[in-house]
Amino acid sequence: MDIKKRLLLLLLCFISIVPSIAQRDHIDISNYILCINSYAESSPWSNRMISTVTEYVQKDPQLALYAEHMNMLMIENDSTLAEFKLSISQKYKRHRPRLLILLGNPALLMRDYVSPESIKMFESMHVLSKTELEARLEIKQETYTKKQAIATADRTPLTQLADPYNMVLLYSNLYLDENIQLICHIVPEIKKFIFIGDARQINQTNNLDIRNKLKKTHPNVEYQFITPQDMTTNQLLDSLYFVDPKTTGVLFSSWFYKTTFAGNTSLVSNAHKLIGTTAAPIFTLNMADITEENGGMIGGYTYNQKHFNQQLIHTIAEILAGKQARDIPFYIPTDGAPIINYKILLRKGFSPSMCPPDTHFLNKPLSFWKQNEYFIIGTLCFVVLLAFLLFYRIHSLNIIKNAQRKEIDAMTDFKNLINNMPILYMQEELITDEKGTPVELIYRNVNSHFEKNFYRKEEVIGKKASEIFPESMPEFLHFIQIALAENKAITFPYYFRKIDAFYDIVLRGNPHNKMIDVFCLDSTELHRAQQKLSTINNKLAMSLDVANIVPWKWDLTSRTILCDINKPIELSTQGKGIAEEQLAVPDIQYFSKIFKEDRKRVEQAYKDLVEGRSEKVKEEYRVINTHKGFHRIEWVEAQAAVETRDENGKPLTLVGSSLIITERKKMEQELINAKNRAEESNRLKSAFLANMSHEIRTPLNAIVGFSGILASTEEEEEKQEYVSIIENNNTLLLQLISDILDLSKIEAGTLDLHYSNVEINDLMRELENSCQLKLKSDNVKLEFVAPEEPCFANIEKNRLSQLIINFVTNAIKFTSQGSIRFGYERQNNELYFYVTDTGCGIPQDKLDSIFGRFVKLNSFAQGTGLGLSICRTLINHMGGKIGVESEEGKGSTFWFTLPYKQIEAIEKAPQKEIQSITIAKDKLIILIAEDNESNYKLFESILKYDYHLIHAWDGQEAVNMFKEYDPQIVLMDINMPVMDGYEATKEIRKYSAKVPIIAITAFAYASDEQRVMASGFDGYMPKPINARLLKAQLMDIMQKRIILL
Secondary structure (H helix, E strand, C coil): CCCCCCCCEEEEEECCCCCCCCCCCCCCCCCEEEEEECCCCCCHHHHHHHHHHHHHHHCCCCCEEEEEECCHHHCCCHHHHHHHHHHHHHHCCCCCCCEEEEECHHHHHHHHHCCHHHHHCCCEEEEEECCHHHHECCCCCHHHHCCCCCCHHHCCEHHHHHHHHCEEEEEECCCHHHHHHHHHHHCCCCCEEEEECCCCHHHHHHHHHHHHHHHHHCCCCEEEEECCCCCCHHHHHHHHHCCCCCCEEEEECCCCEEEEECCEEEEECCCHHHHCCCCCCEEECCHHHHHCCCCCCCEEEECCHHHHHHHHHHHHHHHHCCCCHHHCCCECCCCCEEEEEHHHHHHCCCCHHHCCCCCEEECCCCCHHHHHHHHHHHHHHHHHHHHHHHHHHHHHHHHHHHHHHHHHHHHHHHHHHHHHCCCEEEEEEEEECCCCCEEEEEEEEECHHHHHHCCCHHHHCCCEHHHHCHHHHHHHHHHHHHHHHHCCCEEEEEEECCCCEEEEEEEEEECCCCEEEEEEEECHHHHHHHHHHHHHHHHHHHHHHHHCEEEEEEECCCCEEEEECCCCCCCCCCCCCCCCCEEEEEHHHHHHCECHHHHHHHHHHHHHHHCCCCCCEEEEEEEEEEECCEEEEEEEEEEEEEEEECCCCCEEEEEEEEEECHHHHHHHHHHHHCHHHHHHHHHHHHHHHHHHHHHHHHHHHHHHHHHHHHHHCCCHHHHHHHHHHHHHHHHHHHHHHHHHHHHHHHHHCCCCCCCEEEEHHHHHHHHHHHHHCCCCCCCEEEEEECCCCCCEEEECHHHHHHHHHHHHHHHHHCCCCEEEEEEEEEECCEEEEEEEECCCCCCHHHCCCCCCCCCCCCCCCCCCCCHHHHHHHHHHHCCCEEEEEEECCCEEEEEEEEECCECCCCCCCCCCCCCCEEECHHHCEEEEECCCHHHHHHHHHHHCCCCEEEEECCHHHHHHHHHHHCCCEEEEECCCCCCCHHHHHHHHHCCCCCCCEEEEECCCCHHHHHHHHHCCCCEEEECCCCHHHHHHHHHHHHHHHEEEC
16 A cells, blocks of 8 residues: 555444443443544534444444544643543443444544553444545654644554454545646646645645645645634635636645634634635535535545445444454545536636546536437437328328218218108208207208108208297207217107107217208007006006015926015025025925925915816915024915916916015904904994995986986977086085095195184175075075174184085075074184074984084985084184084074184285286187196187187196287196196296286195185186186186277
8 A cells, every 4th residue: 555645544443342330421321333533523524424324323223323523623732632531431431332433543542541451352443534644643642632744754554453453444535646636637737736724633744745745746836735823714715816726726625723702612614615615726625515516616536435435334234243343354445536516617717628537527417418318319209200190191081082982972872761761851950059059950851751741842941940840849959969969879759749650769960060860760659569568567566566576486397486585585595695686496495484384285275276176376374484593484475376388288387476474464463453443433434435435426427317318408498407407416526525625634634724814704794695696595594693893813714614604505405494694703712603594403312423424414415424524623623612502493503613813903905906908809819728638628619619719738838829829818727747837827927917817727725726826826717617607707807807899
């Protein structure tokens, strides 16, 4: 090894530790590494060494690292050094480190406080740095404390200490000779060489070596060594600003110096960053100063620090694994090379060509090829791809051209096919609005089949579809929009009402030219057959599902039964779940599930069926159902019949069904137990059915009978008599239906009561006037006995009217002469209502049952026997009481009470002024909105001779026709498809508030009439329609609302 080369030595010393007695404030961990750094804490070189070891130690949670910094720049005498040695000795006395790392030559001074015998017991690693003269060691510590250079002749080789102290050494070579050559190579006209370093012994020794080297190789170059003792940092900066960069080379080592402030001495360590900002070309011995992009240091000659760190870690690992340090070869880096910061080099005014050929550049920008390598390759690939695509495009155009030619030929054949095929075809042009929504279709072509069923070609070409088939436009436009959006053909069924036929419509749209091809396949017969089949299937499926019936099939040849295992009867073994919906099991397994007491009887029943002694099996029996280890007995009702036979008539298969009737059996038992309690209810039910049958058949018999006679009678007087009989029985039948409806609401618990503020006297007078019409003889006088003062109450007006009318009607029925008086009285918090007649009276034994259902005093008199029963139920719901007082032959008084809620006097609202409609008599139009064709025919037969009629099938069509024809009267059915009568009336009222609208409905509840009158209607006509009442109501409206010219 050449002594004249200035090497940075890394000495690794590993010493075995003997445990010592623990003391206070000492290290209590035995498994650790101790690192003694002879330099400052902020020294980049020692920091890098400690950081590398720290990263290694962090990977082993059982291992620790302690670092002690000697900071030799601050140690100026032996006493200070002795204090440091003593503190280290005391601190680490209890547990010796597993490994001792000494950074720098001065760290070897720590050997003085350990005897040679003890040192041999250690394994230590000594890392030496900075110069080649550190390859030898002056034992005297004054050299380091007084910062003196060591002459070459006075140096002792460190290799002599490896064996006695069990050490391994790692050199951190500073390459002083190579750095001098590098500076002279980059600054060829060099005249002055400046070495900048602090006052530490290492820099003093480096100064000596550099001076000797320059004298030998460049005797004409002026040399200057600058330390903080020679000048301050500002003076150094000033001097560097005035150097000539073309003739001056500067080599930087370190710039640490002491400063005292307020009696405290500290070490300044960051001044080198200011030094790098000068214009002088500064080279450095520290790799950390080179790597900074804007640090100011041009570069230097150094080794690969990554390899050095790896060698350091490898050496530590070997020693910790048990290898003796003295047995590990010394490490001397051999990969030194010039390392230059490219950007700083240019900033200092030097060209990269002035650097040696083997120079490694940092922060060097990429070359044009490196910067654009991928772009150039991508561009070339793109050009090649573009050429390929161009060739492919030309080839594709030729293919398209041939395809277009074939398409033209195909279109010609297609048109010929369309014109001659036996299906209906239309080609239409689509018209859209500004948003692209289809709004209209224009016919462009039709085939002969279309002409045969609808119109000639010349009649439709160029016409709008809304003019030809207005009713089909919404549905067709909807499906056309879907076909265009999904870019595929759409199929849907459609009914052409004009020709009473079903068609399967196929729409195919072209979004480019907006031409729509419409194919219509006649599917009338198929549709009707499917409807019948679907109805049958739905009914069958619903019946099976509702009845919880399990169908099965028994193959007598294979002796297996195929049944649905998802139903309650479990035929699978061991209760395991089976994925298949159906399962064929041996019939012996099926019969093994049947309860033992029932099995023989069931087997005999099936045997009789197979052998022809019976045509059908219907048996009830018990089965044992096993589910999840539990046994449960279920009742089953099974029915079966022969499905197929062989040529000899012998049964091959049986089909049947099984129904779980366990709950039914329980219910049967419960019904038996509840028989006594239900006898009365059954009697009433039977009476109800018998009475309903009689009461409905009686008026129906008269209506049907006299309707048949009426058609064959020519005498006008007889016709009027028969018509009167039919109308009376019709009235009776309607009353019966109304009573049944009220009764159904009461039984269902859905009875609605709508209370309002009413002036009782006015209501009673209205009822008096309406009941006067029901009197059949002048011998009976009907009178309302009014109190002296009016009575205002919150009461259920409709039900009160129903009660009074029912009592008065009964009184009229049983009073042949005399009077009928009714009225009310106020009694505290109640209103007492009564109806008194001078009729036949009621026997005493019948008074208790008079309010029962179907109770009639005279079985031959018209009536349902429900009226008084309904009255009692109504009064009970309204919180009142009901009763009767009667004496046979003298008359009866029926009475009831209702809670009285007094209110303030009701101010009668002024009648709203109704605008009249003026129209010529022959132009008066009535719009009839009715979805039932038979009902419309009835309206037409009644009104066609007196008025012009127009017909709408649903509410939406009614609104459209109202806008188009402006009718003077509207008859509006309530329950219609698309839009009901309420909604249609609401829409019509937006356009006209004066046109009379009469509601036509089959609903018969009072609440329905209230809703009708509150929804903008001017009248109410319940179904079935009475021609006389209909004409009367129309005539009344015309007199009040319409002026005929």
